[in-house]
Structure formats: C-alpha cells, structure tokens
Amino acid sequence: MALWIVFALMTAAAIGAVVWPLARKPRGVAAGNEVVVYKDQLQEIERDRAAGLIGAAEGEAARLEVSRRLLAAADMQSAQASAPASPPQVRWHRRAAALGVLIVLSVLPIGLYLALGSPNIPGQPAYARANLPPGHESIAALIGQVEERLARNPNDGAGWEVIAPVYMQLGRFDDAVMARRKALALNGETAARDADLGEALVAAANGVVTDEAKRSFQNAVGRDPQNAKARFFLGLADEQDGNRDAAAAKWRAMLKDAPADAPWLGLVRTSLARVTGQPPADAGPTADQMAAVQNMPEAQRIAMIRGMVEKLADRLHADGNDVEGWLRLVRAYAVLGDSDKAKAAAAAAKRALASHPDEIKRIDDLVKGLGLEG
Amino acid sequence: MIPELGHYALMLALGIALIQSSMPIIGARTRDPLLMSIATPAALAHFAFVAIAFAALAECYVFSDFSVLNVFENSNSQMPLIYRLTSVWGNHEGSMMLWVSILALFGALVALFGNNLPATLKANALGVQAWIAAAFELFILTTSNPFLRIPNAPFEGRDLNPILQDPGLAFHPPMLYLGYVGFSITFSFAIAALLEGRIDAAWARWVRPWVLGAWMCLTLGIAGGSYWAYYELGWGGFWFWDPVENASLMPWLAGTALLHSALVMEKREALKVWTILLAILAFSLSLIGTFLVRSGVLTSVHAFAVDPRRGVFILAILVIFIGGALSLYAWRAPLLKQGGLFAPISREGALVFNNLFLVCACATVVVGTLYPLALQALNGDKISVGPPFFNATFGPLFIPLMIAMPFGPLMGWKRGDLLGAAQRLLVAALLAAVAVATSFAISHGGPVLAPFGIGVAVFVMAGAVTDIVERTMVLRLPLHATLRRARGLPRSAWGTAFAHFGIGATLFGIVAVTAWGSERIAEVKPRQSLEIAGYQVTFDGVFNRAGPNYHDVVGHFTVRRSGQIIGVMEPSRRTFPDREMATTEAALMSRGVSQLYLSLGDATKDGSVPVRLFFKPDVLMIWLGALLMFCGGALSLSDRRLRVGAPRPARAKVKPALQPAE
Structure with missing residues (x-):
C-alpha cells in the first residue's frame, strides 16, 4: 500500500511541476535577443584590432557586416513585439495543454508499471538479509563453516550432502559435482544420489547431458525405474542427440504414470510440447495447480540454464580458443530454441578459431547437424 | 520497495519527456509563450525523476539487492564498495541508465542556464533533447530494463565481469558518455535552428561551451580507455584500431572539427551551414558508436550480453534520428543566411583547412x-581492416594537419599573413630539424620515418609555445611587462596553446613507442634474468595472494639497472571463482615518461613462468598529451564560464553576456 501512496505522490509532483507554468499568468520570459549579441560582436572587433588579430581594413569590413545584421535584427525584434498571441487563444491552449499533461502523466506511467512492474516483491538488500535474529547467520558465513568442517573431515558424507544443493543454487557447479561424487561414494549409491550427480554434471556442462551424466541417470533408473529426475534427463539426452521421438516417448511414459500432484508435471509437459511442436496437453490437475507447478520449476530451470549459457558465452568471448566450449555453446543455444544466437555463436567461434581449419570444420559440422544453415 | 520506486520514476520520466518533446515545439511554432515555458520545468522534473531512478538502481547495487535480476547478474556482495558502485554501469542495462541520466542532466542544465537564449530556440532545443531522452527511455523499458525482479532473491550474485573489476570502470564509461551525450546538446540546438529555419547569432556562442565540454570529456574518456586497455589486457598495446575504439574516435574527430568551425561561426558567423552539419554528424557518430558497442554487432568486452532485439531497436533510433536530422538539414539548410566573408589565407581559412582534413580523417x-x-x-565475407589500412590512410591525412596546426593561431582574422607566420615559426622549425637529426643519431634501427614523426611532434609543440611567446613578447619586453601581457591574455588563448601542445606530446609518445619499443617473450625459471633496454629483470618466484572475491598467483621480479636494485615488479594471474575466469594483471614501472611493462602467463609445473616484458619509451606522453588537451579545454571553458549567464538587459551594454574565444 505504501508503495502506491508513494507512486501517487510522485505522479502528483510530476504533474504539478509541469502544469505549474500553465497556471501562471503568461508573462515575458527572460530571453536573450540578437541585438545584444551583435553589439558585443562590434566591441570584439575593436578588441581584436587593438590586439593586432585583425587588420584595419578587414576590421572595418567586419564592422560593416555586423552592423547590417544588427539593423536587420532590430527590425525583426520590433516586428515581433507588436504581434503578441491573443488572450482567448492563450486560454484555450492553456486548458488543452494542462489536460494533455494530466492524461499523459497519470495514464502512461501507471499503465507501463502495471505491465512491467513487480509491486509485490519487496526489496531484499544484503543488510536486510544480514540483519536476521542472532543464530541466523549469513549464507556465506554458513557455507564457510560447512566448508571448513569438510576440509577438516572430508569423510563427512552428510556434510557433502548438505552443501551440494547449496553449490547448485549458487551456480558453483564444479563444486557441486565434486560434492555429489563424495556423497555418492561415502553414503552409498542410491537412485536419488545417482540422479543428483547427473544433474550437477549437466549443470557443469552448461546444460548439455554428457555421456558421463547419461551413465549416472542410467544407473539411477537401473536402481529405481520410477526416478523422475533421471527419466526426465534421459529424455533430454535423447532430444539433444536429435532423437526427438525417443525423448517424446520417454516423457509421455512419465506423464502416464505420474501422480496427479507431481511437482515436475509442468516441466515435462512443456518439454514434451517443445519436441512434439504441440501445445502442452491439458487434463489432469486443476488450473491452479497447473499454474503453480508450471511457473515455478520451468522458470527456474530456464533462468538457470540461461545463466549457465551466458557464463559460457562470456568466457568464450574473453578467450575463444576453447573449441569444445564453442561446440557446447552452439548446441546449448540450439537446444534453447534460439537459432539466431546459435548461428551468431557459430560465426563468433569461426572468427575466434580462424587459424585452426580443423576446428572450424567441427563447428561447421555441428551447424549442419543442428540444421542451422540458411 | 526501492527498486520499484526507481522503476516507476523512470516511467514517469518517460511521460515527462513525451510532454517536453511535443508542447514546447508546438508552442514555438505558434509563438505561444505559455506552451514554450513548459520546457524549463519539464526538463528539470525529467532530470529529477531520472535521477531518482538512477539512485534507486545504485542503491540496489551498493546494498547487493539480488532480488533485482540485473544486480544478481552483475554484482557480488563480496566485491569492494567501489566495484559494487561502478558495476551499476558495468553492464548493458545500467550503462544505458547512465546514458539517459547524463542526457537528463544536460537537459536540466540547458533549462537552468539558458535564460539568455531566444525563447523559441530554447523551447525547440529542449524539445529535441526530450525526443532523444524519450527514445532511449523507451529502449530501456522495453528491451534493457534494469529493474526486472526475481521473486526469491538468490544468496549471492554472479559477480561483475573480472576485466571490468578495475578503477578504470569508475572513470572511462562516465567520461565517454559525458562526451557522447554532450554532443546531443549541440545536435538539439542544430535541429532547433533548422526547425526555425534561421540560426540566431547567439547560436554558436551558446553551443561552443557544450562542444568544448563534450570534447574535453571525450578526450579524457578515450585516453582513459586506452590506458585501461594498455595495462589490463596484458599485451601492452594502447590502441588497436578495434571497431569499439574507432566508435569513440569518430565522434571525437567530428567533434574536434565542430569545435573549430564553431569558433569561426561564433566570431564571424561564417560556416553556419557547415557547422550545423558537423553538429548533426558529431552526435550521429556518437549514436553509431553506441549502436556498434551496444547492439552486439561486435563481440568484445563492451558487448556485455548480446540480444538481437536491442540491436534492432538501437538501429531504429539511429535511422530515425540520423535520417530525420539529415533530411531536415537537406530541406532547411538552404534557408539559412550566409555569414561573413574571408580570404583563403586567414584564420578562418586555416580553420577550414583543419575541418577539411579532420572530416576526411573521420x-x-x-x-x-x-x-x-x-x-x-551483405555476403558474409569476413575481411579484416586493421592497422595497415589506418596507418596508410589516417596517417597521411593527419600529417598535413599537424604541420599546418601551428600556423592557424598565428594568422589574423579575415586576411592573414602566411609569410609572417612562417617567419615566426622559424625557431619551431629549427627545433624540429634538430629533433629529427638527434633521433636519427641516437636511434638504432626502427622505421626510417620515425625521426620525421618526432620532428612533426616537436614542431607542433614548439609552435604552440611560439604562439604564447609571440603574444607575450617574452624576449622583446622586460619580464614584468611580459608577465602582465601573459595575465592579460585571454584564457582561451592559453587553452589553444595547451591543447595544441598536448596533441604534439601525444604524437611524440605514439611515434616513440611504436618505433623504439622493445619486447622480450620468454619462459623464465626462478633466479633467471631478462635484459631489456639496459634493465635486468630477475624472476624470484611465485606466491599466492587472496583478494576479496579473487585469488592471485603473483610473480615476484627484481629490477636492476647496472647492478643497482631499482624496484620490484609483481605481475599476477587473477582468478575469479564466481565467473570461472582469469585476468592478467600486468606490472608497470615508470621511469620518467617511459615504462617497463611485465605480464605473466600461467605458471608451469616445474616452477617456470612464461612472461612478456616490454620497454615502452615515452609511452606516458600519449596520455599526458591527452591530459594537456583536457586542461586546454578547461582553460578555454573557464574563460567563458563566468560570461555564460543570464544577461541583465540594463547592463548588457556595459558587460557583454557572452564572449567568444580568441
């Protein structure tokens, strides 16, 4: 509520500031005129002549030029002074202008804000996050403590299990892979741990399901054929290999025996829609449930993948010698459905690798393979 | 709440800009003082709301509010305060906010201090200024919005691009933008004059300080960027003819031409039509620079993130403003009155010569x-236009300009005395000849033309001094009389001399460092030494050092000259874990105006490191020259500052409101 009151005050201030001159009596505005300038110029010519910057004859010629302009300007000024705007016209203008200001400043910003603003998200600056009650220390400090404990006692399987998702959240994917591996080795293999390791590997590879990740997911499915995460990523692996039908089949199977409230329904539906080219099938949960699950994981996933891809792009633009990196980037853009960027990345890769014809060929092959030509 | 306030303030600013862009111009056409008078408060209110928006964004950065997407993507709470602040404009969205903030600031300054302008000119100029502001605010809100939010703020931000984590970021973009956007004022005035179909006599007087200010900032911005690239990128070059650098050089060249032609116009009302064209071109080139850098046409450190929609939007802004302005120019320019006459050999003629060559170089x-x-x-061919092209074209155009430069200030208005000027430059020419001979004698190798380059540089510097010597009559009058004359000399004359001297100094540095710089690339083991230009650089070993959000692998080197230790150099490789990126932090050691430059590669397993060691003779002259140019501009501006105020009609005769440069 406070937000809207402040908005209202700001709008009022803006309208007031702009309408204010309209509310006054029109009066002669302080303004310069040409006559003054020409008189100055005449004085300057004298000054230049005294300083020897202009010859006597030339000075005289310049003086004549300026004098002519001075006379013309004086004529024009008196002509203007005798023709002021008529009062009724002024009054009409004033009302129209005030109305225009009122409409533009009250409708346009609020309209834009309703379309683009996020009035319900409070600001969350670091000091607000740090001012938690005693016992709630900052996340960075907590991570530091856990890391320190793990450094002293690297066989603490539970510790690795705790820190791994935090690394994922922070985008430290290489560390996450390491933590997942340790957890797997120390706490014993389960379907969930295999799938989590696979997920971290995918994240570390900028969204590409590598062979290693695929093996992890296959292990997971071997232990628990119902493991949703592993099944989803195996479908993604098929999609990235260009085998859309297989991907669609895997995901359809997931949807068929899914519980009605599974949190991943939306993600699987949109992925299925992407490979089949059809809008997500409806049926199943209520509209509310749909909206809740669909927005949440998909948006997060997309944001995460986009973040990873941009990071890779940043790195490659700074140091373009990594052909594997370029291949990953082009593939990642293609998978995200952004063929323009994929093409741009391929072009940038070819520029960066200009002196390595073999590697350019690999880029070209990938571009052909993804059907990005033309 | 703060980010939302900023967001809304920006939207209000757009609304005000739309009003400011229409009503005053209608008012100027219908000669309605009421509508014209909206321009001043609107420009001030516009600035206030843009400032609120910018301050809100800065607050989010400084206090690491990661619920703002833009802050999350480009900042990190572990960074030092200065980088948290500078990362506001270390990314695309924030840098556009900076652009618009400066634009709004300049609009407000015109509104505040423009009381001595004819009312219609002021209304039109502020209106045009608001068109530009509205276009860029729309651009920000629709394609580059820095106020987009994330519902659940992440714990930590993704960090600023490591290359940008440098004090240079605090300085280079704001200065450059002050320059770019400063030319928007001259553009607005040019368009305003065309809309009216006549140029007021006050036009050049009022526009020239803006040109001067914009030119100063641009000079310093370019020089700062060049020095930053020199020490940060690790290969010791100061100018690469990279399109991004050219993007800032183009408006600078056009702006320099404008600076000189506006002088003629201010003084003699000649070259009106040409000056208007230059004013349009200078800002158009600034816009093209913004487009090149921001659209992602070029991939470089400046492109931040690439989004085709942004490119299309900026291209549209470009086409509308440049195309519109040039069409208006073609239609209206013939209506403008012609100004004073002058002979080819005269101060005016020299300035035309300057303009001709600067514009060709541009x-x-x-x-x-x-x-x-x-x-x-068009056809997908990738060709590379690099230093060879520019050396073969830009160089030959600049040399006659340099040689002619000292003559300009020595010639009279309307009709000058070339022979007399040449006689007065005899000493400067002799000094140049001595410089050529000396550099031939002491240089070993290097390009044959280099000593002549030094000669030209010395001629330019000596010529700048000659101008002051002639005007103060140093050798002909007793000292106290000379000092009195020096004090009486307009500051703009000092400004000219400083700026011209600065150009000479920069040229000197460029020639010296390109012709006689030396380089060693080697892999060194501990206690191994490298020898360069009489210095012995010994590698002592590497050690680790931790920073707030990075860690360094530092190489320790001892520098000796004929056996005496003169210092220590510590170049490093800096790794930023949050971005998984590394940067090279070169070590610099200044010896007079020359520098030793050392950069480090990745250490190998056996303890040896690859290094690049450069000796850069007189390299600091390049940037000292730019600093002198800036000081020259400042002197010239300070001459005028007191005089660019609201005139009081009663006193106008006694004390002129505006005075031109010499």
Missing part, C-alpha cells in the same frame, strides 16, 4: 570501421 575511420561490417552483412 571519413577514413568510418569507412574502415563500417565497411567490413557492411560487407559481412
């Missing part, structure tokens, strides 16, 4: 920058 840079891009867009 054109070569435009061609060299845009042609490869156009070719690539």
Whole structure:
C-alpha cells in the first residue's frame, strides 16, 4: 500500500511541476535577443584590432557586416513585439495543454508499471538479509563453516550432502559435482544420489547431458525405474542427440504414470510440447495447480540454464580458443530454441578459431547437424 | 520497495519527456509563450525523476539487492564498495541508465542556464533533447530494463565481469558518455535552428561551451580507455584500431572539427551551414558508436550480453534520428543566411583547412570501421581492416594537419599573413630539424620515418609555445611587462596553446613507442634474468595472494639497472571463482615518461613462468598529451564560464553576456 501512496505522490509532483507554468499568468520570459549579441560582436572587433588579430581594413569590413545584421535584427525584434498571441487563444491552449499533461502523466506511467512492474516483491538488500535474529547467520558465513568442517573431515558424507544443493543454487557447479561424487561414494549409491550427480554434471556442462551424466541417470533408473529426475534427463539426452521421438516417448511414459500432484508435471509437459511442436496437453490437475507447478520449476530451470549459457558465452568471448566450449555453446543455444544466437555463436567461434581449419570444420559440422544453415 | 520506486520514476520520466518533446515545439511554432515555458520545468522534473531512478538502481547495487535480476547478474556482495558502485554501469542495462541520466542532466542544465537564449530556440532545443531522452527511455523499458525482479532473491550474485573489476570502470564509461551525450546538446540546438529555419547569432556562442565540454570529456574518456586497455589486457598495446575504439574516435574527430568551425561561426558567423552539419554528424557518430558497442554487432568486452532485439531497436533510433536530422538539414539548410566573408589565407581559412582534413580523417575511420561490417552483412565475407589500412590512410591525412596546426593561431582574422607566420615559426622549425637529426643519431634501427614523426611532434609543440611567446613578447619586453601581457591574455588563448601542445606530446609518445619499443617473450625459471633496454629483470618466484572475491598467483621480479636494485615488479594471474575466469594483471614501472611493462602467463609445473616484458619509451606522453588537451579545454571553458549567464538587459551594454574565444 505504501508503495502506491508513494507512486501517487510522485505522479502528483510530476504533474504539478509541469502544469505549474500553465497556471501562471503568461508573462515575458527572460530571453536573450540578437541585438545584444551583435553589439558585443562590434566591441570584439575593436578588441581584436587593438590586439593586432585583425587588420584595419578587414576590421572595418567586419564592422560593416555586423552592423547590417544588427539593423536587420532590430527590425525583426520590433516586428515581433507588436504581434503578441491573443488572450482567448492563450486560454484555450492553456486548458488543452494542462489536460494533455494530466492524461499523459497519470495514464502512461501507471499503465507501463502495471505491465512491467513487480509491486509485490519487496526489496531484499544484503543488510536486510544480514540483519536476521542472532543464530541466523549469513549464507556465506554458513557455507564457510560447512566448508571448513569438510576440509577438516572430508569423510563427512552428510556434510557433502548438505552443501551440494547449496553449490547448485549458487551456480558453483564444479563444486557441486565434486560434492555429489563424495556423497555418492561415502553414503552409498542410491537412485536419488545417482540422479543428483547427473544433474550437477549437466549443470557443469552448461546444460548439455554428457555421456558421463547419461551413465549416472542410467544407473539411477537401473536402481529405481520410477526416478523422475533421471527419466526426465534421459529424455533430454535423447532430444539433444536429435532423437526427438525417443525423448517424446520417454516423457509421455512419465506423464502416464505420474501422480496427479507431481511437482515436475509442468516441466515435462512443456518439454514434451517443445519436441512434439504441440501445445502442452491439458487434463489432469486443476488450473491452479497447473499454474503453480508450471511457473515455478520451468522458470527456474530456464533462468538457470540461461545463466549457465551466458557464463559460457562470456568466457568464450574473453578467450575463444576453447573449441569444445564453442561446440557446447552452439548446441546449448540450439537446444534453447534460439537459432539466431546459435548461428551468431557459430560465426563468433569461426572468427575466434580462424587459424585452426580443423576446428572450424567441427563447428561447421555441428551447424549442419543442428540444421542451422540458411 | 526501492527498486520499484526507481522503476516507476523512470516511467514517469518517460511521460515527462513525451510532454517536453511535443508542447514546447508546438508552442514555438505558434509563438505561444505559455506552451514554450513548459520546457524549463519539464526538463528539470525529467532530470529529477531520472535521477531518482538512477539512485534507486545504485542503491540496489551498493546494498547487493539480488532480488533485482540485473544486480544478481552483475554484482557480488563480496566485491569492494567501489566495484559494487561502478558495476551499476558495468553492464548493458545500467550503462544505458547512465546514458539517459547524463542526457537528463544536460537537459536540466540547458533549462537552468539558458535564460539568455531566444525563447523559441530554447523551447525547440529542449524539445529535441526530450525526443532523444524519450527514445532511449523507451529502449530501456522495453528491451534493457534494469529493474526486472526475481521473486526469491538468490544468496549471492554472479559477480561483475573480472576485466571490468578495475578503477578504470569508475572513470572511462562516465567520461565517454559525458562526451557522447554532450554532443546531443549541440545536435538539439542544430535541429532547433533548422526547425526555425534561421540560426540566431547567439547560436554558436551558446553551443561552443557544450562542444568544448563534450570534447574535453571525450578526450579524457578515450585516453582513459586506452590506458585501461594498455595495462589490463596484458599485451601492452594502447590502441588497436578495434571497431569499439574507432566508435569513440569518430565522434571525437567530428567533434574536434565542430569545435573549430564553431569558433569561426561564433566570431564571424561564417560556416553556419557547415557547422550545423558537423553538429548533426558529431552526435550521429556518437549514436553509431553506441549502436556498434551496444547492439552486439561486435563481440568484445563492451558487448556485455548480446540480444538481437536491442540491436534492432538501437538501429531504429539511429535511422530515425540520423535520417530525420539529415533530411531536415537537406530541406532547411538552404534557408539559412550566409555569414561573413574571408580570404583563403586567414584564420578562418586555416580553420577550414583543419575541418577539411579532420572530416576526411573521420571519413577514413568510418569507412574502415563500417565497411567490413557492411560487407559481412551483405555476403558474409569476413575481411579484416586493421592497422595497415589506418596507418596508410589516417596517417597521411593527419600529417598535413599537424604541420599546418601551428600556423592557424598565428594568422589574423579575415586576411592573414602566411609569410609572417612562417617567419615566426622559424625557431619551431629549427627545433624540429634538430629533433629529427638527434633521433636519427641516437636511434638504432626502427622505421626510417620515425625521426620525421618526432620532428612533426616537436614542431607542433614548439609552435604552440611560439604562439604564447609571440603574444607575450617574452624576449622583446622586460619580464614584468611580459608577465602582465601573459595575465592579460585571454584564457582561451592559453587553452589553444595547451591543447595544441598536448596533441604534439601525444604524437611524440605514439611515434616513440611504436618505433623504439622493445619486447622480450620468454619462459623464465626462478633466479633467471631478462635484459631489456639496459634493465635486468630477475624472476624470484611465485606466491599466492587472496583478494576479496579473487585469488592471485603473483610473480615476484627484481629490477636492476647496472647492478643497482631499482624496484620490484609483481605481475599476477587473477582468478575469479564466481565467473570461472582469469585476468592478467600486468606490472608497470615508470621511469620518467617511459615504462617497463611485465605480464605473466600461467605458471608451469616445474616452477617456470612464461612472461612478456616490454620497454615502452615515452609511452606516458600519449596520455599526458591527452591530459594537456583536457586542461586546454578547461582553460578555454573557464574563460567563458563566468560570461555564460543570464544577461541583465540594463547592463548588457556595459558587460557583454557572452564572449567568444580568441
């Protein structure tokens, strides 16, 4: 509520500031005129002549030029002074202008804000996050403590299990892979741990399901054929290999025996829609449930993948010698459905690798393979 | 709440800009003082709301509010305060906010201090200024919105691009933008004059300080960027003819031409039509620079993130403003009255010569920058236009300009005495000849033309001194009389001398460092030494050092000259875990105006490191020269500052409101 009151005050201030001159009596505005300038110029010519910057004859010629302009300007000024705007016209203008200001400043910003603003998200600056009650220390400090404990006692399987998702959240994917591996080795293999390791590997590879990740997911499915995460990523692996039908089949199977409230329904539906080219099938949960699950994981996933891809792009633009990196980037853009960027990345890769014809060929092959030509 | 306030303030600013862009111009056409008078409060209110928006964004950065997407993507709570602040404009969205903030600031300054302008000119100029502001605010809100939010704020931000984590970021973009956007004022005034179909006599007097200010900031911004690239990128170059650099050089060249032609116009009302064209071109080139850098046409550190929609939007802004302005120019320029007459050999003539060569030089840079891009867009061919092209075209255009430069200030208005000027420059020419001979004698190798380059540089510097010597009559009058004359000399004359001297100094540095710089690339083991230009640089070993959000692998080197230790150099490789990126932190050691430059590669397993060691003779002259140019501009501006105020009609006769430069 406070937000809207402040908005209202700001709008009022803006309208007031702009309408204010309209509310006054029109009066002669302080303004310069040409006559003054020409008189100055005449004085300057004298000054230049005294300083020897202009010859006597030339000075005289310049003086004549300026004098002519001075006379013309004086004529024009008196002509203007005798023709002021008529009062009724002024009054009409004033009302129209005030109305225009009122409409533009009250409708346009609020309209834009309703379309683009996020009035319900409070600001969350670091000091607000740090001012938690005693016992709630900052996340960075907590991570530091856990890391320190793990450094002293690297066989603490539970510790690795705790820190791994935090690394994922922070985008430290290489560390996450390491933590997942340790957890797997120390706490014993389960379907969930295999799938989590696979997920971290995918994240570390900028969204590409590598062979290693695929093996992890296959292990997971071997232990628990119902493991949703592993099944989803195996479908993604098929999609990235260009085998859309297989991907669609895997995901359809997931949807068929899914519980009605599974949190991943939306993600699987949109992925299925992407490979089949059809809008997500409806049926199943209520509209509310749909909206809740669909927005949440998909948006997060997309944001995460986009973040990873941009990071890779940043790195490659700074140091373009990594052909594997370029291949990953082009593939990642293609998978995200952004063929323009994929093409741009391929072009940038070819520029960066200009002196390595073999590697350019690999880029070209990938571009052909993804059907990005033309 | 703060980010939302900023967001809304920006939207209000857009609304005000739309009003400011229409009503005053209608008012100027119908000669309605009421509508025209809206311009002043609107420009001030516009600035206030843009400032609120910018301050809100800065607050989010400084206090690491990661619920703002833009802050999350480009900042990190572990960074030092200075980088948290500078990362506001270390990314695309924030840098556009900076652009608009400066634009709004300049609009407000025109509104505040423009009381001595004719009312219609002021209304039109502020209106045009608001068109530009509205276009860029729309651009920000629709394609580059820095106020987008994330519902659940992440714990930590993704960090600023490590290359940008440098004090240079605090300085280079704001200065450059002050320059770019400063030319928007001259553009607005040019368009205003065309809309009215006549140029007021006050036009050049009022526009020239803006040109001067914009030019100063641009000079310093370019020099700062060049020094930053020199020490940060690790290969010791100061100028690469990279399209991004050219993007800032083009408006600088056009702006320099404008600075000189506006002088003629201010003084003699000649070259009106040409000056208007230059004013349009200078800002158009600034816009093209913004487009090249921001659209992602070029991939470089400046492109931040690439989004085709942004490119299309900026291209549209470009086409509308440049195309519109040039069409208006073609239609209206013939209506403008012609100004005073002058002989070819005169101060005016010299300035025309300057303009001709500067504009040609600018054109070569435009061609060299845009042609490869156009070719690539048309048939996909990738051609590289590098230093050879620019050295072969830009150089020959600049040399006559340099040689002619000292003559200009020595010639009279309307009709000058070339022979007399040449006689007075005899000493400068002799000094130049001595410099050529000396550099031939002491240089070993290097290009044959280099000593002549030094000669030209010395001629320019000596010529700048000659101007002051002539005017103060140093050797002909007793000292106290000379000092009195020096004090009586307009500051703009000192400004000219400083700026021209600065150009000479920069040229000197460029020639010296390109011709006689030396380089060693080697892999060194501990206690191994490298020898360069009489210095012995010994590698002692590497050690680790931790920073707030990075860690360094530092190489420790001892520098000796004929056996005496003169210092220590510590170049490093800096790794930023949050971005998984590394940067090279070169070590610099200044010896007079020369520098030793050492950069480090990745250490190998056996303890040896690859290093690049440079000796850069007189390299600091390049940037000292730019600093002198800036000081020259400042002197000239300070001459005028007191006089650019509201005139009081009663006293106008006694004390002129505006005075031109010499």
